[in-house]
Amino acid sequence: MGNQGINQSQKQVQGLVLTPQLRQSLRILQVPAAELLREISSELASNPLLEEVEPVSNESLDAPMPSEEPEDDGPRELSLGDDDFDALKRMKEDWDESYYEEIRSQGYTQEDEERRRHMLESATGEASLSEHLADQARTASDDAAVQEALKLLIASLDERGFVEEDLSTLALRSGQPYEAVMTAHTLLMAFDPPGIGARDLRECFLAQLRQRGRGLSTAARLISDCWEPMMGRRLEECARILDVELDDIREALAELAKLETVPARRFARDDNRVVTPDATVELGSDGKWKVIMDDRHVPKLRLAPAYKDMLAGQALGEKERTYILERMRQGKFLIGAIEERQRTIEKLAHIILERQADFFEHGPSRLRPLTMTDVAKEMGVHETTVGRAAANKWMLTPHGLREFRWFFTSGVSTSDGGTVAQEGVQEMIADILARENPAEPLADEAITAELRKRGVQIARRTVAKYREALGQPSAHMRRKRL
Numbered sequence: 038m039g040n041q042g043i044n045q046s047q048k049q050v051q052g053l054v055l056t057p058q059l060r061q062s063l064r065i066l067q068v069p070a071a072e073l074l075r076e077i078s079s080e081l082a083s084n085p086l087l088e089e090v091e092p093v094s095n096e097s098l099d100a101p102m103p104s105e106e107p108e109d110d111g112p113r114e115l116s117l118g119d120d121d122f123d124a125l126k127r128m129k130e131d132w133d134e135s136y137y138e139e140i141r142s143q144g145y146t147q148e149d150e151e152r153r154r155h156m157l158e159s160a161t162g163e164a165s166l167s168e169h170l171a172d173q174a175r176t177a178s179d180d181a182a183v184q185e186a187l188k189l190l191i192a193s194l195d196e197r198g199f200v201e202e203d204l205s206t207l208a209l210r211s212g213q214p215y216e217a218v219m220t221a222h223t224l225l226m227a228f229d230p231p232g233i234g235a236r237d238l239r240e241c242f243l244a245q246l247r248q249r250g251r252g253l254s255t256a257a258r259l260i261s262d263c264w265e266p267m268m269g270r271r272l273e274e275c276a277r278i279l280d281v282e283l284d285d286i287r288e289a290l291a292e293l294a295k296l297e298t299v300p301a302r303r304f305a306r307d308d309n310r311v312v313t314p315d316a317t318v319e320l321g322s323d324g325k326w327k328v329i330m331d332d333r334h335v336p337k338l339r340l341a342p343a344y345k346d347m348l349a350g351q352a353l354g355e356k357e358r359t360y361i362l363e364r365m366r367q368g369k370f371l372i373g374a375i376e377e378r379q380r381t382i383e384k385l386a387h388i389i390l391e392r393q394a395d396f397f398e399h400g401p402s403r404l405r406p407l408t409m410t411d412v413a414k415e416m417g418v419h420e421t422t423v424g425r426a427a428a429n430k431w432m433l434t435p436h437g438l439r440e441f442r443w444f445f446t447s448g449v450s451t452s453d454g455g456t457v458a459q460e461g462v463q464e465m466i467a468d469i470l471a472r473e474n475p476a477e478p479l480a481d482e483a484i485t486a487e488l489r490k491r492g493v494q495i496a497r498r499t500v501a502k503y504r505e506a507l508g509q510p511s512a513h514m515r516r517k518r519l
Contacts, residue, residue: 062374069429070313070334086364090337166304177224186221198233198301232300245296256289314433316386328386381426389444402464463503478515
């Protein structure tokens with residue numbers, strides 16, 4: 038029998054390391070304009086080699102051109118070359134390529150590269166709802182199909198934390214097995230935060246009560262069996278249906294009042310802030326729409342020229358030279374990350390303008406379905422990179438200020454074989470409700486029929502979800518006596 042004691046062994050393994058510089062690059066891509074300015078200010082304070090380039094004024098443009106002869110005491114732009122700094126040979130404008138060069142000697146394969154890229158592009162500067170749910174999903178099931186379905190459902194959550202699309206529609210659109218999507222949805226409903234993944238408010242409340250061990254309570258029965266009477270405040274009818282006292286109904290309502298109506302609330306950002314548009318879309322003099330990037334909030338940085346002279350001299354010790362070279366590397370990395378951020382956002386803005394041209398011409402009712410996967414393929418990046426580039430970025434349009442993420446939406450089929458975005462359908466529903474007779478409001482079936490007359494093929498359940506998203510109650514609650 039072999040020795041079963043504790044032994045010590047050594048082996049070589051390949052790991053993935055997300056360096057502080059790479060984390061900084063990802064964070065810079067994701068943060069909004071105001072936070073980017075704070076990030077840059079912090080770097081300026083901590084890195085003495087970085088300095089802000091003063092913007093050129095109109096007066097400076099009219100001033101006489103300086104002499105071509107360099108002044109001995111004047112500042113010179115720092116030029117970084119291989120002969121000057123061996124430590125910067127591997128530094129590239131793209132941080133991804135830089136990291137690849139550092140580890141390529143370790144027998145790196147294409148499969149390793151794909152895994153590394155996915156890991157890097159999935160990292161964000163702060164904890165998000167999708168990350169929180171993904172952590173729970175990893176241990177929720179050993180079934181590969183269910184794992185893929187969980188990823189699909191997490192990506193389909195709206196800003197409230199609800200799954201708006203029918204599960205059958207999601208399965209059909211993604212090509213995943215319906216049984217796997219159903220199983221994944223059941224698992225998701227047990228995740229934290231309570232109520233996440235619900236398809237409507239009713240399901241959200243029931244999920245929260247089950248997680249509290251109150252799945253058989255009067256409050257749960259009130260939701261399951263008396264939803265319509267409860268929403269209509271017909272409490273005596275609820276008491277009669279459940280065969281309980283009226284006081285029990287009131288206690289159940291008090292319990293329901295403590296439940297969360299927006300499961301994703303604690304992960305939502307604070308919208309009570311000044312929003313600076315990153316891009317503006319306007320009609321040019323030639324009659325074509327154009328994108329104008331607003332770079333006023335992004336300071337222009339450079340490496341201070343004076344430190345080139347310090348390195349060229351002989352007075353610096355090895356410790357000082359190492360410090361300056363490291364700060365130069367960090368400064369160059371930051372400048373490259375900011376430039377890459379602006380290029381990515383500008384490219385994304387142009388794609389949105391191209392794909393959503395009807396919106397800019399006619400308004401929200403003409404918004405087209407658009408997914409981050411489609412845009413990622415066109416940009417040649419991972420879809421999570423598109424998600425970070427779109428997060429917290431705003432576009433000023435002829436139809437108001439819109440977040441980049443707003444342009445990404447699922448669609449509903451039309452009778453002519455096309456599709457219309459969710460926001461467009463909601464606008465149609467709002468128009469239908471605005472025209473209805475207050476004394477005889479339209480039920481969801483009637484709204485569905487009216488939408489089909491307009492060429493929109495949609496299920497009654499989906500109409501109900503969109504109506505609730507508009508803050509409109511059911512027909513009997515909208516009825517007004519004239």
